[in-house]
Amino acid sequence: MKKEIDIFFTALMFYTRIPCPKKITHDPDYLNKATRYFPLIGWIVGLFSGVVFIAFTQILPVTISVLLSMIASILTTGAFHEDGFADVCDGFGGGWNKEKILKIMKDSAIGAYGAIGILLLLVLKYSVLVEILSAQSDIVTILLIFIAAHAVSRWAAATIIFTNEYVREDELSKSKPIAKSYSWKEVFGTAFFGFLPLLYFVFYNYKIVFVLLPVFIFRWYLARYFKKWIGGYTGDCLGATQQVCEVVFYISIVILWKFI
Numbered sequence: 001m002k003k004e005i006d007i008f009f010t011a012l013m014f015y016t017r018i019p020c021p022k023k024i025t026h027d028p029d030y031l032n033k034a035t036r037y038f039p040l041i042g043w044i045v046g047l048f049s050g051v052v053f054i055a056f057t058q059i060l061p062v063t064i065s066v067l068l069s070m071i072a073s074i075l076t077t078g079a080f081h082e083d084g085f086a087d088v089c090d091g092f093g094g095g096w097n098k099e100k101i102l103k104i105m106k107d108s109a110i111g112a113y114g115a116i117g118i119l120l121l122l123v124l125k126y127s128v129l130v131e132i133l134s135a136q137s138d139i140v141t142i143l144l145i146f147i148a149a150h151a152v153s154r155w156a157a158a159t160i161i162f163t164n165e166y167v168r169e170d171e172l173s174k175s176k177p178i179a180k181s182y183s184w185k186e187v188f189g190t191a192f193f194g195f196l197p198l199l200y201f202v203f204y205n206y207k208i209v210f211v212l213l214p215v216f217i218f219r220w221y222l223a224r225y226f227k228k229w230i231g232g233y234t235g236d237c238l239g240a241t242q243q244v245c246e247v248v249f250y251i252s253i254v255i256l257w258k259f260i
Contacts, residue, residue: 006030011037016045017078035182036189038158042150043197049073050146054139066129069146070122082118084239086110089117091236098230102167105236121243128250135257141204145253148197152212153246155194156219157238162187164223165232211252218248 006024011034013020053069060068074082087105093113095101104111110118136142162182201208219241226237 007033008037008040010034011041012044015041015080016076018044018076032182033186035158035161035186037193039151039154039190039193042152042154043147043193045073045076046147046150046197047143048076049150050143053133053146054142062134063130066126066133070126070129073150081239081242082122084236085121085243086114086118087236088240090114092225092229093117095229098167101230102234105234121247125247125250128247128254131254132250132257140200144197144200145250148201149246149249151194151197152215152249153242153244155190156215156245157242158186158190158194159219160223160226160233160238160241164227167230167232167234208253208256210256211249214248214252215245218245 007030009020009024010027010030012018013024014026014031014034015038049069049072052072053065056065056068090107090111090113091101091105094111095104132145133142136145198209198212222237222241222244223233226233230237
């Protein structure tokens with residue numbers, strides 16, 4: 001149990017800015033095992049974002065509350081995944097081969113592709129969340145939307161580790177170390193924590209679980225795209241996948257609620 005707690009805190013330290021015990025380090029073995037808790041970290045980030053949204057809707061309009069909830073999410077993770085998305089936009093937008101793409105993604109400076117990409121992503125996320133939450137008043141449903149979106153999108157990102165090869169970067173990489181290996185415990189853990197929040201929607205309206213289909217399609221396409229151009233994935237690719245799949249989750253809910 002103590003080991004599992006340390007592995008969880010390794011995941012918490014790596015994927016968020018939440019303070020952790022000083023004894024927790026970026027131990028490679030624990031970091032690989034921490035993948036199983038990646039969607040669980042999504043519970044924490046989603047819950048915090050949802051609580052911020054609900055709290056501010058008591059005194060502010062939905063539009064401003066959504067923006068504040070997004071800021072809360074970014075502050076909690078240190079823009080970890082948003083940074084990955086911007087780097088992927090720069091790398092794949094400006095690079096024409098594997099070496100060039102990886103070199104651009106290592107650069108800490110953000111380029112035109114990254115700036116435009118992250119701006120459009122955040123505007124899209126904001127617009128879709130306003131559309132969803134303007135029509136919702138049930139606190140539990142609101143919290144579960146945030147939690148499920150963050151958990152499922154992190155599950156989608158984590159599964160790329162299970163199906164694709166990590167593209168090794170040299171010592172000049174600005175990236176933190178990431179999980180590169182896994183066991184059945186990581187596969188089971190990511191699925192368990194990724195899908196568990198959806199159980200509420202099974203009873204609320206079972207058709208909501210169909211959001212998994214577009215999320216999986218986009219996850220499959222991104223993994224295939226990364227493999228085609230660089231032969232696998234990097235940490236930035238996982239961050240980009242999480243961000244894209246989170247937005248796809250929200251858009252899918254809007255579509256499902258409109259037609260079912």
